[in-house]
Amino acid sequence: MAKIFQVSARAGMTRVVEPIARALLRAGVTPNAVTVAGTVGVLVGALGFGARGHLVAGALIVTLFALTDLLDGTMARMSGGSTRFGAFLDSSMDRVADSAVFGAVAYWLATQGNYSGVAAALVCLAAGSLVSYVKARAEGLGMTCNVGIAERTERLLIIGVGGILTGLNVKPALEIALWLLAAVSIFTVGQRMAHVHRQAQQLQPDGQA
Numbered sequence: 001m002a003k004i005f006q007v008s009a010r011a012g013m014t015r016v017v018e019p020i021a022r023a024l025l026r027a028g029v030t031p032n033a034v035t036v037a038g039t040v041g042v043l044v045g046a047l048g049f050g051a052r053g054h055l056v057a058g059a060l061i062v063t064l065f066a067l068t069d070l071l072d073g074t075m076a077r078m079s080g081g082s083t084r085f086g087a088f089l090d091s092s093m094d095r096v097a098d099s100a101v102f103g104a105v106a107y108w109l110a111t112q113g114n115y116s117g118v119a120a121a122l123v124c125l126a127a128g129s130l131v132s133y134v135k136a137r138a139e140g141l142g143m144t145c146n147v148g149i150a151e152r153t154e155r156l157l158i159i160g161v162g163g164i165l166t167g168l169n170v171k172p173a174l175e176i177a178l179w180l181l182a183a184v185s186i187f188t189v190g191q192r193m194a195h196v197h198r199q200a201q202q203l204q205p206d207g208q209a
């Protein structure tokens, strides 16, 4: 279900993304520059706006720059220049951006004295990082791990909706979103570990050296 959403959302974005990617390449911009600039934009939105309680502005800026994540890969593919370093940089910058988003939310909730929300944001930060780590480790061991109900796009969408609603004065929305996200992120870690366990068993059944 999450995969179907991602694939169709991505297909819908292609018409917008490709002409921008082409124009940037023509202007001499590199995919790696877009990857880094997108991350800097997310940091500004999250730390400069979200952490200070400007949740709507923060969420809109983060959304705009998070969407550039679709541009860098498209540019790399169009120029026939997908690189190992580009893939590594893209995934690493995703972790930087996600840490800033959840760190900013935790900081703002702490300034509001909402410690249950802070705890939820920290669980989201840790569990979200684990979701990505489990996949990276599995891929490093030659397996695949493209499964789970709460991949990065879903995680950002849930926190984004919660942040915007709270910014619009629906006060408990962010805390509810965070606890929901904490639960689905932990579930996703379980899904990914089970998926890797199944593959590992097929490659090397128990008892085999």
Ligand SMILES: CCCCCCCC/C=C\CCCCCCCC(=O)OC[C@H](COP(=O)(O)O[C@@H]1[C@H](O)[C@H](OP(=O)(O)O)[C@@H](O)[C@H](O)[C@H]1O)OC(=O)CCCCCCC/C=C\CCCCCCCC
Pocket: 006, 007, 009, 010, 013, 045, 046, 049, 050, 051, 055, 058, 059, 060, 062, 063, 066, 067, 069, 070, 090, 091, 094, 101, 104, 105, 128, 131, 132, 135, 136, 150, 151, 152, 153, 156, 157, 159, 160, 161, 163, 164
């Ligand atoms: C009331 C509404 C509020 C929100 C409005 C949102 C509007 C958004 C408009 C449209 C949504 C479009 C969705 C786009 C769908 C893109 C589908 C897709 O394919 O995404 C994947 C893609 C590329 O991913 P990568 O391959 O570059 O990255 C991989 C990823 O990092 C993996 O992580 P994992 O899933 O495992 O955890 C790694 O494992 C892997 O290595 C790595 O390659 O793109 C994205 O990830 C782009 C995400 C863009 C989604 C933007 C939505 C943002 C919505 C809200 C953000 C608001 C934040 C709130 C801040 C709160 C205030 C401080």
Ligand SMILES: Nc1ccn([C@@H]2O[C@H](COP(=O)(O)O)[C@@H](O)[C@H]2O)c(=O)n1
Pocket: 031, 032, 033, 035, 069, 070, 071, 072, 073, 074, 076, 077, 081, 082, 083, 084, 085, 086, 087, 089, 090
């Ligand atoms: N600076 C970059 C960024 C990405 N890539 C390649 O694109 C893949 C990710 O594509 P997205 O559309 O999901 O961003 C990534 O795995 C790399 O192969 C790149 O080469 N350089």
Ligand SMILES: [Mg+2]
Pocket: 068, 069, 070, 071, 072, 073, 090
């Ligand atoms: Mg990308």
Ligand SMILES: [Mg+2]
Pocket: 069, 090, 091, 093, 094
């Ligand atoms: Mg990325």
